[in-house]
Amino acid sequence: MRDTQLAVRAHGLTKSFDDVVALDGVGLELAPGRIHGLAGPNGAGKTTLLGLLLGLAVADEGALEVLGRPVGRALAAPDGVAGFVDGPGLYPSLTARKNLAALASLRGQDPRSARIDEVLAEVGLSEVADDRVRGFSLGMRQRLGLAAALLTEPRLLVLDEPSNGLDPAGKQHVHRALRRLADDGVTVVLSSHRMDDLEALCDEVTILAAGRVRFSGPLGELATDSRELEHRLRTSDPAAARRVAATVGGVKVLSETGAEALVVRATGPAVEELVAALVPAGVRVREVAPVVPPLEAAFLALTEQQEDLP
Amino acid sequence: MSVITAGRTAVVAAGPVAARPVPVGRVYRFELVKLLSQWRIRLLLLACWTAPGLFTAAVAQQGTLPSDTLFGRWMHATGWAGPLVVLGFAGSWALPLLTSVVAGDVFAVEDRLGTWRQLLVTVRSPRRIFAAKALASTTVIVLLVAGLAASGTVGGLAAVGDQPLVGVDGHLLRPSDAAVSVLLAWACALAPTLALAALGLLGSVLLGRSPMGLLVPALAAVAMQLAQLLPLPVALRLALPGYAFVSWNGLFADPARLDELLIAVAVSLVWAAAATTAAWLLFVRRDFTTGSEDGAGRRALAFAVLPLAGLLALTSGAVWPATPSTGSGITQEKVQRSVATAFAHLYRLQTEQLHRPAVTEDQLRATAACQRGDGQVDPEGPGNDWRCVVTWHLPGTDAPGTAVYQLDVASDGRLTADGDGPKDVNGYFLVHTPTGDAPNPLWQFDGQVGLLASPAHPLDPTKE
Numbered sequence A: 001m002r003d004t005q006l007a008v009r010a011h012g013l014t015k016s017f018d019d020v021v022a023l024d025g026v027g028l029e030l031a032p033g034r035i036h037g038l039a040g041p042n043g044a045g046k047t048t049l050l051g052l053l054l055g056l057a058v059a060d061e062g063a064l065e066v067l068g069r070p071v072g073r074a075l076a077a078p079d080g081v082a083g084f085v086d087g088p089g090l091y092p093s094l095t096a097r098k099n100l101a102a103l104a105s106l107r108g109q110d111p112r113s114a115r116i117d118e119v120l121a122e123v124g125l126s127e128v129a130d131d132r133v134r135g136f137s138l139g140m141r142q143r144l145g146l147a148a149a150l151l152t153e154p155r156l157l158v159l160d161e162p163s164n165g166l167d168p169a170g171k172q173h174v175h176r177a178l179r180r181l182a183d184d185g186v187t188v189v190l191s192s193h194r195m196d197d198l199e200a201l202c203d204e205v206t207i208l209a210a211g212r213v214r215f216s217g218p219l220g221e222l223a224t225d226s227r228e229l230e231h232r233l234r235t236s237d238p239a240a241a242r243r244v245a246a247t248v249g250g251v252k253v254l255s256e257t258g259a260e261a262l263v264v265r266a267t268g269p270a271v272e273e274l275v276a277a278l279v280p281a282g283v284r285v286r287e288v289a290p291v292v293p294p295l296e297a298a299f300l301a302l303t304e305q306q307e308d309l310p
Numbered sequence B: 001m002s003v004i005t006a007g008r009t010a011v012v013a014a015g016p017v018a019a020r021p022v023p024v025g026r027v028y029r030f031e032l033v034k035l036l037s038q039w040r041i042r043l044l045l046l047a048c049w050t051a052p053g054l055f056t057a058a059v060a061q062q063g064t065l066p067s068d069t070l071f072g073r074w075m076h077a078t079g080w081a082g083p084l085v086v087l088g089f090a091g092s093w094a095l096p097l098l099t100s101v102v103a104g105d106v107f108a109v110e111d112r113l114g115t116w117r118q119l120l121v122t123v124r125s126p127r128r129i130f131a132a133k134a135l136a137s138t139t140v141i142v143l144l145v146a147g148l149a150a151s152g153t154v155g156g157l158a159a160v161g162d163q164p165l166v167g168v169d170g171h172l173l174r175p176s177d178a179a180v181s182v183l184l185a186w187a188c189a190l191a192p193t194l195a196l197a198a199l200g201l202l203g204s205v206l207l208g209r210s211p212m213g214l215l216v217p218a219l220a221a222v223a224m225q226l227a228q229l230l231p232l233p234v235a236l237r238l239a240l241p242g243y244a245f246v247s248w249n250g251l252f253a254d255p256a257r258l259d260e261l262l263i264a265v266a267v268s269l270v271w272a273a274a275a276t277t278a279a280w281l282l283f284v285r286r287d288f289t290t291g292s293e294d295g296a297g298r299r300a301l302a303f304a305v306l307p308l309a310g311l312l313a314l315t316s317g318a319v320w321p322a323t324p325s326t327g328s329g330i331t332q333e334k335v336q337r338s339v340a341t342a343f344a345h346l347y348r349l350q351t352e353q354l355h356r357p358a359v360t361e362d363q364l365r366a367t368a369a370c371q372r373g374d375g376q377v378d379p380e381g382p383g384n385d386w387r388c389v390v391t392w393h394l395p396g397t398d399a400p401g402t403a404v405y406q407l408d409v410a411s412d413g414r415l416t417a418d419g420d421g422p423k424d425v426n427g428y429f430l431v432h433t434p435t436g437d438a439p440n441p442l443w444q445f446d447g448q449v450g451l452l453a454s455p456a457h458p459l460d461p462t463k464e
Helices: A045-056 A096-106 A114-123 A138-152 A170-182 A195-201 A219-223 A238-246 A268-278 A295-308 B024-036 B039-061 B081-105 B108-113 B117-124 B124-158 B173-205 B211-231 B236-237 B243-252 B257-285 B294-322 B332-353 B423-427
Strands: A008-017 A022-029 A035-039 A063-067 A081-084 A156-158 A187-191 A204-208 A212-218 A230-234 A264-268 A285-290 B002-005 B367-372 B383-392 B401-409 B413-421 B428-433 B436-441 B444-448
Touching: A008 A045, A008 B423, A022 A238, A022 B383, A035 A195, A035 A230, A035 A295, A035 B039, A045 A063, A045 A081, A045 A156, A045 B117, A081 B117, A096 A114, A096 A138, A096 A195, A096 B024, A096 B117, A096 B173, A114 A138, A114 A170, A138 A156, A138 A212, A156 A212, A156 B367, A170 A187, A170 A195, A187 B124, A195 A295, A204 A219, A204 A295, A204 B243, A212 A219, A219 A295, A219 B117, A230 A238, A230 A268, A230 A295, A238 A264, A238 A268, A238 B108, A238 B117, A238 B428, A268 B436, B002 B423, B024 B039, B024 B124, B081 B108, B081 B124, B081 B173, B124 B173, B124 B211, B124 B257, B173 B211, B173 B257, B211 B236, B211 B243, B236 B243, B236 B294, B332 B367, B332 B383, B332 B401, B332 B413, B332 B428, B401 B423, B413 B423
Parallel strands: A022 B002, A035 A187, A035 A204, A081 A156, A156 A187
Antiparallel strands: A008 A022, A008 A063, A204 A212, A230 A264, A230 A285, B367 B383, B383 B401, B401 B413, B413 B444, B428 B436
C-alpha cells in the first residue's frame, strides 16, 4: 500500500498533558471508504486521538499524515476533514437552518446554494429546521452536528460518540448517512462506548487502553478471537448437561450444582463440541448464549488486561 | 509502541488539498451573526438607541434637574446638555456593564456551549478567531456607544432645542461648537471603553466559563471609580485607564484643556493594547483538546494580573514627568482661578439675562480668594470646606462687587460652587428677567480645576 493512498497515516503518536500520558506511541493507518471505530474505557485517549486528526492539537512526538498531508505544529489539518469531538458545537440562539447557514458562510459557501435542506433531510431534521437549537434534545443536536459536517462534503469524517442520545429512528438516520458516505469513498472515524453500535456500523475497530492500541482490525477478528468466554446453556436436564460438560475438553463448568442453567467458560469451538456431546446423551439444548456479548467480552478482556499492565 | 495497520487498500479520491485558514473577514461576520442573535445583545442595542433619548426628553419636562452630574443643571437650557449627562452616567455605569456583557462573554460563551472545537476545525487558526472575536465585540460595543450618544442627542435636541451650551468654565459654546465638542467627548470616551473591553476579553479568555470573567470590566470600572475618589497623586490618577471618562470635560473649557484628555486617551489605548495582547498570548497558547481550562484560571490570572500591575506602574512613571503638579493637583491658586473664570463668564450671562449694560470678562477683572476650613486647613486638595470670596469690577463703578461661595471640590478636580450671598447676585435660584423668571446662573455653578494646569496659565483671561 502506498502511503499516499491512505486517509490517515499515524506513526508513534505520543501526547501528554502534564504528567498524564494520553497517547503512547499510537500508530494507525486508515484506508478510504471505511468506517473505523475507536473504543476504549474513559481516559483511554480516544478523544485526544480524534482531536489530533481534526487538527485541534499536535502530538508531542510521532508523525501524522491526514489525506496525504503532514499535520504538525505549524501545519493544520487539511481541507476535507470535518467532524466534532465532545459534542457537535452548535449555537442555541440560532435555528438549525441558521446554524448550518452560518457555518456555510464561514466556510465561504453561499448559504442559499449550500445543501442545507438536503443534509437536514439526510439526518431527519427537516421538520425542525426552523426551530432554535436551544430546544433540541441531545440526539437532535448530534444529528445536526453530523449535518454540519456533511455540509462540507468531507473526505475524512471524525465523530466523537455520534450515537449519544439517539433514539432508534435517529440512529437509523445516522447509520444510513455514514454508510452512504463510506460507500462514496469517505473515511469515517468514530468513537463509541457501545460495542453494539460499533458492530452495527464499523468495518474495523481500534481498541485503546491507557493511551496504547490494544487491538486494531476487522470486527470479525475481534469477535472470533480464540479466547475463552462465559456461555450460558439452558437444557432439558441441567444435571445431565453438567455431567457431560465435565467430560468435554476445554470446557470449565462455573455454575453451581442444581442451578437451572449451565454456565461454562470455553472457547467457541469447545462450546460447539459440548453441544455436539449433549445431543447423543439425550439432553435437549434450548438456548446457548454468551453471558457477555463476544465483542464486549473481548473489549473488557483487552482493556482489563491493559489496566493490569505496569 | 503499537503500530497497527487497519483497513483495506484503496485509492484516495483526490490529491492532497492545502490547509487554508478561513479569512478573518468571514470569521468576523460569523461572530457578528452569533453576537447579534443573542437576545441580551439585541435588548442592549434597543435600550442604548432609545433609553437615553427618552431619559433626556423626560428630564427636560421635570422640575428637578440632575445637577449632581456635570451639565445636568443646564438640561432645561439646551439640548446639548442631554448627551453629556448621559455620557457622565455611561462612563460610571453603563459602559462598564455593556463591555462586561459583550466583551466579557465573547470567549466564555464558546466554553459554555462547547463550541470551541467546531470553530477551530472550521477556521483552522486560533489567531484569526481571536482577531475576529475582538473585532466583532468591538463593533457591537461601538454600536452601543453610538446609540447612547445619538439617542441622548436626539432626545435632548427634540425636547429642549439647539441652544448654546454653558461650558465647564461658564463660557458659552455656540450650538455648532457644542455639537463638535459633544461628538469629540463621546469619541474620547471610546478609548477607556476599549480599555475595559480589552480587560473583558482578557477575563473571558482567562476564566473560561466562569461567570467571574463576565465581571472583570465592571469590577475594574468600580475599582477605578473608587480610586478616583481617593486623594491619589495626579500621575497615578492619570495612569488609570478610566480617567478619560472624566477628562473629556476639558473639551468644554475655553481654551480647551487638552493635556489631561490626550494623556488619558493615550493611557487608555495603551491599556487596551496591553490587555488585548495578554489575552491574545493566553488564547493562542491554549490547548483545545482538553476541553475547558477552568483549572488553569488561577495560574493564568497571575500571568495577567502581574503584567497589568506592571503596566500601571509603567504608565504612572511615564505620566509623572508630564505632571507639573504633585500631590492631588488641586492647589489654592488653581481653585481661585477656576472659580473666578467661571464667575466672570456666568456674570456676563446673568447680565445678558437681565438686559443690563453688556460687560466683558476683561472688564470684570474677576478674582477669587479661597480658603479651606476658615483658614485652619492647608488650602489644597479635595474637600467640601472650601470658601471663596469673588471680587469683580463693573465699568464706571469704583467700588468692587463681592460674592461668597461655598465650594465642594472633588478629587478629580470638579468643583461645585454654591452661592452664599449677596442675595441680588447669587442668593436666589431664579432671577427676574423682563420676559419672566429664569434660572440664576450665579446661584450654583460647576467648575473644573485642571489637575495638570500650571499655576500661571498664559491664556487665562483672569490672570493676575
